[in-house]
Amino acid sequence: MQFALLAREQPHISIFGFPIYAYAIIIVCGMAVAAVVIGLLFKRRNMSVDLFMTYFCITVPVAVITTRLFYCITDGMPIGEWLDFESIRQGGLSIIGGIIGGAASVLVISLVKKVNFFRAGDCIVVGLLLAQAIGRWGNFANQEVYGAEVTNPALQFFPISVYIEDNGAWHYAFFFYESMVTLTAGILLFINAWKNPYKPNGVNTACYFIVYGAVRSIMEPLRDSSYILQGGGVPWSLVFSILMLVAGIGLLVTLLALNKINEGKCIGSATGQKYAIAEYIKDSKKDVAYLDKINMMCKIYPEKYAEKPAKEIKAKKENDDVKK
Numbered sequence: 001m002q003f004a005l006l007a008r009e010q011p012h013i014s015i016f017g018f019p020i021y022a023y024a025i026i027i028v029c030g031m032a033v034a035a036v037v038i039g040l041l042f043k044r045r046n047m048s049v050d051l052f053m054t055y056f057c058i059t060v061p062v063a064v065i066t067t068r069l070f071y072c073i074t075d076g077m078p079i080g081e082w083l084d085f086e087s088i089r090q091g092g093l094s095i096i097g098g099i100i101g102g103a104a105s106v107l108v109i110s111l112v113k114k115v116n117f118f119r120a121g122d123c124i125v126v127g128l129l130l131a132q133a134i135g136r137w138g139n140f141a142n143q144e145v146y147g148a149e150v151t152n153p154a155l156q157f158f159p160i161s162v163y164i165e166d167n168g169a170w171h172y173a174f175f176f177y178e179s180m181v182t183l184t185a186g187i188l189l190f191i192n193a194w195k196n197p198y199k200p201n202g203v204n205t206a207c208y209f210i211v212y213g214a215v216r217s218i219m220e221p222l223r224d225s226s227y228i229l230q231g232g233g234v235p236w237s238l239v240f241s242i243l244m245l246v247a248g249i250g251l252l253v254t255l256l257a258l259n260k261i262n263e264g265k266c267i268g269s270a271t272g273q274k275y276a277i278a279e280y281i282k283d284s285k286k287d288v289a290y291l292d293k294i295n296m297m298c299k300i301y302p303e304k305y306a307e308k309p310a311k312e313i314k315a316k317k318e319n320d321d322v323k324k
Contacts (some may be wrong), residue, residue, distance in 0.1 A: 026137050099244075106120060117283070275300070291307060
C-alpha cells in the first residue's frame with residue numbers, strides 16, 4: 001500500500017491564520033508522554049515528584065536551545081540564521097544536541113540538589129526514549145530522514161519503505177525503524193526501572209547511551225545524504241553517536257565492576273544495603289515521605305513513611321466520589 005503524504009507542503013493546522021505544523025504537534029506530544037512517564041518513575045523509585053518538576057522546568061528549555069545550536073553549528077549554518085524565526089520554523093534540530101544539553105543540565109541540577117545523577121537519569125532516559133520514538137513520526141509528516149531508494153517492487157510497502165512525494169520514489173523507512181527500536185528499548189527500560197530497586201544506579205542510563213548510540217551509528221551512514229549533518233566535511237552525528245555508544249558500554253562495565261568490588265555482587269549487595277533507592281529524595285526540606293501504593297520502597301520499609309493526614313485522605317476520597 002502507498003503509505004505517504006498526498007501533499008508536498010508540510011502538514012499543519014491553522015489557528016487564526018497562523019500555521020502550526022504537524023511536526024511540532026508530534027514533538028510536543030512526545031514531551032507530554034515523557035513528562036508523565038518520568039514523573040511516575042520518580043514516584044515509583046522513591047523520589048519527590050516535585051523534584052522531577054524542577055528537572056523538567058530547567059532541562060527542557062536548555063535541551064531545546066542546544067538541540068538548535070548543535071544543528072546550526074554542525075550543519076555550517078551562517079550565524080545570522082541561527083535565531084531567525086522563519087529558519088527555526090522550517091526545522092533544523094538535532095536530537096544529539098538536546099541529549100548533550102539535557103545531560104549537562106541534569107548534572108548541574110543533581111549537584112545543586114545533592115541527588116545521585118544516575119538515580120535521576122535512570123528515570124529520565126526512559127521518558128527520553130519514548131519521546132524520541134514518538135518524535136520520529138514527525139519525520140514521516142515532513143517526509144524526511146529516509147534511506148536509499150527501494151527499486152524492488154516486492155519491498156515497496158510500509159513499514160519496509162515509504163513513498164516520498166518530492167522525488168516520486170520509494171525509500172527505506174528509517175524513521176520507522178528507529179522509532180520501533182527506541183520504543184522497544186524504552187519499554188524494556190521502563191520495566192527495569194519499575195521492578196528493579198537494586199544497586200547500582202546508572203544501569204538504565206548506560207543502556208540508553210548504548211542503544212541510542214548503536215541505532216544512530218548504524219543508520220546515520222545509510223540515510224539520504226541531505227539529512228546528514230556534515231559541516232566542514234565531518235559527519236558530526238555519526239561521530240557523536242559512536243562516542244555515545246562507547247561511553248555507554250564503558251559506563252555499564254564500570255558501574256557493574258565497581259558494584260562488584262564494593263558490594264560483592266554486580267547487581268544488589270552481598271555485604272550491606274542491597275537497594276539503590278532506599279533513601280527518599282526530597283525536593284525541599286518541607287517534603288514529607290508519605291506511604292504510597294506506587295512507591296516500591298513503601299512496601300519494603302513501610303515504617304519509614306508517614307500516613308497521609310486525615311484531612312488529605314478525606315479530600316481525596318471526596319474527589320474520587322465526585323468523579324464517580
